[in-house]
Amino acid sequence: MRVMLMAGLLAVAGVANAGTPLPDGPHVVTSGEGKVSVAPDMVTLHVSVTKRNPIAANAKQEADQAVNRFLEALAKQGVENADITASGLDLSEDTERADSGRRVSNGYTAERSIEVKLRALDRFNAVLDAALTAGINGFGNPTFESSRKTELMAQARALAAQDAQRKAEDLARGFSAHAGRIYSIDSVGSSTGERYLGRGELGTVTVTRSKTAPARYLQPQIEYRERVQAVFDLQR
Template sequence: MLQLSHPALRPLALAAALVLGACSPMSSTAQTTPYVATDGTLLNVSAQGEAKRVPDIATISTGVVTRAVDSNSAMRANAEQMARVVDAIKAAGIPAKDVQTSGISLNPTYQYGENQPPKITGYEAHNTVNVVVRDIAKLGKILDTLAAVGANQINGPTFDVDKKDEAMDEARRQAIEKAQARAEMYAKTLNMRVRRIVSINEGGSFGPPMPMMRMQAMEMAKGADTSVSPGENTLSVNLDVVFELGR
């Protein structure tokens, strides 16, 4: 995005801003660039910087679905089967802080007949947990183990970068260098020079890789572990930088 403002227009813009400010209070979450008195020209440059990293953590969702003719039996069977799943998660070395229950539900199952009201035929119980795996090399084996002990719902994985600060700083440096180079180009084209940076506004984003997997009541083949490819994540930073140009 490019925005040039000429000094002659600034008094009108300032007057309009004062009138609007007197009429309505500004939201506490609004972001504004303060008016800057200058005899130069303000240039607003938007630039994006990126840093790529191989993910080092993965999150999966796993759980158990059980069915029975009555609600109590469905819940009891679910609890017993889920206990084996949780034990397997602990045995894999996953700490308690990385295991979080994401949903428990019990719902009737129905039989539908023509010109008849639905008839309850049984109950279905669900229990699901989210698990963070911090050693991706073990992820395939963990998935196979969960299926072997009774997990009949497995979704994921989603990959992430555990420590993002270094990567985000790399993206910031790239973005500011792009903005600076673009400002220098505009200044040279206009026979001007870049005097200073007036303001910097930052926004960030994170692009996880797309591969996903889903397993439901599957028998895992003996031998090799389930194949998992973490790919590469892109962390990006978007900067809006206001420069002052002058002669």
């Protein structure tokens, strides 16, 4: 009877991940999920500058000058060097073949990428304006974040553990048993995502170069998710 009870609960709860230790006696395996949503308080900007010139050194110099102007502007905004990444350079020649088969050069392209972490969203507008003024001409999607990520992931993990235990107790109760001592716990995985709320709930960041032409950036809620798998002894 005890063997049948264990088999029935495992069929409902699912088989443990490979490598997860299982007890010899009756047990139940469950997985739990936890999620915490918050408004972001930081943003990472992904920008780049691309310059073309018939001379490779000139293309690089023009890109470097735009980056240097932007870095100077960031310093004035109080952005720390530790929050800036601007070390990469991609320099390439644009070539083609003429009808005669002769190789023809159309000049050189120099591209540099910059990532900037802003720890205060109220600087968003000023930094984007500074990038445009400096000659930055490539803008990727901003990545919104929370400075409390470690704390929030811990909260999501605790919720996942509670969810796994609740499921184990519900399953055991259906077979006139109850979940006993915890035998093993595994972290199945964690993730971070963005979620846009409904109208009226959506936060925005307004970006403008003039008072007559504002632009709105949608500010999502950040979701921190955690999944765990747990094995409990069964007791009758």
